[in-house]
Amino acid sequence: MGFRDTRNFNLAMLGKQGWRLLMFPDSLCARVLKGRYYNDSSFLTTTRKKHASHTWRAILAGREVLTQGLIRRIGNGETTLIWRDRWLPNHFSGQPLTPSEGQLVSRVGELLSENGQWDEALIRQIFFPVDAEAILRTPVRPNHEDLWAWEPEKFSMYSVKSAYRLLDTRRINESNLQAESVSENTDWNKLWKLKVPPKVKVFWWRVINEFLPTRQILHKKHIEPIANCDLCGADSESIRHVLMECSVAKSFWEYMKSTTGAKLPMLHPDSWAYDLISCKGVAKQDQAVFLIGMYALWMQRNRRKHGEPSRPIKFAVQWAVDMAFDLQQAGSAPLSVKPQGTPLWQKPEAGWLKCNTDGAFYDR
Incomplete structure (x- = not known):
């Protein structure tokens, strides 16, 4: 048995008071508070008044907890706003991702057909x-009115226990995000020091954070109907698959090995992207070749995806090798800078006349 976070526990208790105001708007307490603080609005939308009592400020603090788990259960849809209320269970923030600008519908009821079902x-x-x-x-x-429900509970009723669990989960997630932020800064510092073009650094940052639109990622977001690789037929087109495991990628790395001797090492499936920039199992001199090569593979994949002709494997490999070599040479070549001295006047040679002039340009 662990100790509870006192602040979160108090907020969960205060959320219970807000729930009662929503569920029992005709109670004496609800009518008194409405007349005093939100007579011209609703409990969920009212702002804190300047001279509000300590009790009311505490209830509004609990409202912040309440709004995180509240969701509308759709009846006839007449009182639920499409673009403002949370009404889609297990769907991102509970609201549509579609932009609301220019839309002619505002209430959920407008999305229902005459028989009370969805107008597909x-x-x-x-x-x-x-x-x-x-x-x-x-x-x-369709024969009932819309209702407020508490999404974390199976029977839709608010409980202090589930509210506290919701707050505790958020606290843990925020702590993890802070830790990930520190780790991400460290990874980015390593990336910044690599001898690769800036576009390759940005590309690898997207690889680490899984921000590349592969079929697997798009399928997980319900954008692509299937996740398989349309080139080799593999079940899942992940980032690792595109860059290392696909038939095109394997041919690329085989040709790379035969021409340069740089062999892509066996990397752990979970940490391979980090390992490549940390030089774990990767020779320092081959690091740039591997990263630029994977960037070339991703560009090849995008060309095929958009119906454009892709480069032959040998040209793609040669492009990656040449770029890595040029960057290495540019970074290691010493800069020849001539020392700057103070110019002194010298007399002309015999038989010559010398005329010293000066000029200036004034840009108006």
């Missing part, structure tokens, strides 16, 4: 595919 044609016309799928799998009860 209209929904697919308005929303991104990932939003449309989330909407169509959301249950509706």
